[in-house]
Amino acid sequence: MARVVLLRAGLAAATRLGDAAGQAVSARPLSHACFRVGDYDQAHARLRQSMELYRHRSDREHAPGLFRSAGYTVGEALMLNNIGWFHGLLGDHEQARAYSQRSLTLSAELGYRRNEGFAGDSLGYAEHALGNAAVASYQRAIGIFRELGDRYHEANTLSHLGDTHRAAGAPPSARDAWQQAFAILDDIGHADAEKVRAMLADLPPSVAE
Numbered sequence: 001m002a003r004v005v006l007l008r009a010g011l012a013a014a015t016r017l018g019d020a021a022g023q024a025v026s027a028r029p030l031s032h033a034c035f036r037v038g039d040y041d042q043a044h045a046r047l048r049q050s051m052e053l054y055r056h057r058s059d060r061e062h063a064p065g066l067f068r069s070a071g072y073t074v075g076e077a078l079m080l081n082n083i084g085w086f087h088g089l090l091g092d093h094e095q096a097r098a099y100s101q102r103s104l105t106l107s108a109e110l111g112y113r114r115n116e117g118f119a120g121d122s123l124g125y126a127e128h129a130l131g132n133a134a135v136a137s138y139q140r141a142i143g144i145f146r147e148l149g150d151r152y153h154e155a156n157t158l159s160h161l162g163d164t165h166r167a168a169g170a171p172p173s174a175r176d177a178w179q180q181a182f183a184i185l186d187d188i189g190h191a192d193a194e195k196v197r198a199m200l201a202d203l204p205p206s207v208a209e
Contacts, residue, residue: 004033011046023053038191047089074115077106081119088126097126104137117144121157124164134164155184159196171203 011030014023027050034043084099104119106112120141127134138161145154162177178200185193 004030004039020053023049027053050086073106073110074112077103077110077112077115077119080106081115081122084119084126085122088122088129093126093129097123097130100126113144113148114150117141117148117150117153117157120144121153121160124157124160128160128164128167135161138164151184151188152190155181155188155190155192155196158184159192159199162196162199166199166203175200175203 008030011023011027027046031043031046031050034046080099080103084096084103087093087099088096100119100123104116104123107116107119118141120137124134124137124141127137138157141157142154142161145151145157158177158181162174162181165171165173165177178196182193182196182200185196
C-alpha cells in the first residue's frame with residue numbers, strides 16, 4: 001500500500017505541473033501496484049491513462065536511445081520492455097516481440113535478472129498472440145522469478161503458460177501450469193487465485209479430475 005501512495009503522489013505532482021511525460025511514466029507502475037493490491041478498477045484506469053499518454057507522445061520510442069546516450073543501460077532495458085508491452089496491449093504484436101526481445105537480450109547482457117524475467121514474459125505474450133511458440137520464453141521467465149523468490153510474477157507467468165498450452169490443445173500441460181499458479185496465489189492470498197481456479201474448472205472433465 002505504501003508503494004501505491006507514493007506512486008499516486010508522483011502522478012498527482014506530474015499532473016499539477018502539466019508534465020505529460022511524467023504522468024505517463026508514473027501511471028504505468030501505479031497501475032501495476034494497484035493490481036498487486038487487488039484494486040482492479042484503478043489498475044485498469046491508470047493503465048489506460050498511461051497507454052493514451054504514450055500513444056499521443058510522438059517521442060515515446062526515442063526514450064531507449066536517450067537512456068543509451070546517457071549510459072543508463074538499465075533504464076534502456078526497462079523502457080524497451082515497457083514499449084514492447086504497450087505495443088502488445090495496442091495489438092501490434094510484431095513490434096511487441098521486437099522490443100521485448102531487445103529488452104531480453106540487453107537485460108541478459110547486464111545480468112539484470114528481474115527485467116529479464118519481465119521481458120521473457122512479455123516476449124511470450126507477443127509470441128502467443130502471433131501464434132508462435134511461447135513456451136520457452138515463459139519457462140525462462142518462470143525460472144528467473146523462482147530464482148528471485150518473486151512468487152506473484154512466477155504465478156502470473158505460469159498462468160500465461162497455461163493459456164498457451166490450452167490454446168495449443170494440450171489440456172494436461174495447461175492443468176499442470178495452472179495448478180502451480182493456483183497453489184502460489186492461494187498461498188500468498190492473492191485474489192487472482194479465484195480466476196485461476198475458474199480456468200481449472202473450465203478444463204474438460206477428463207482432464208480436471
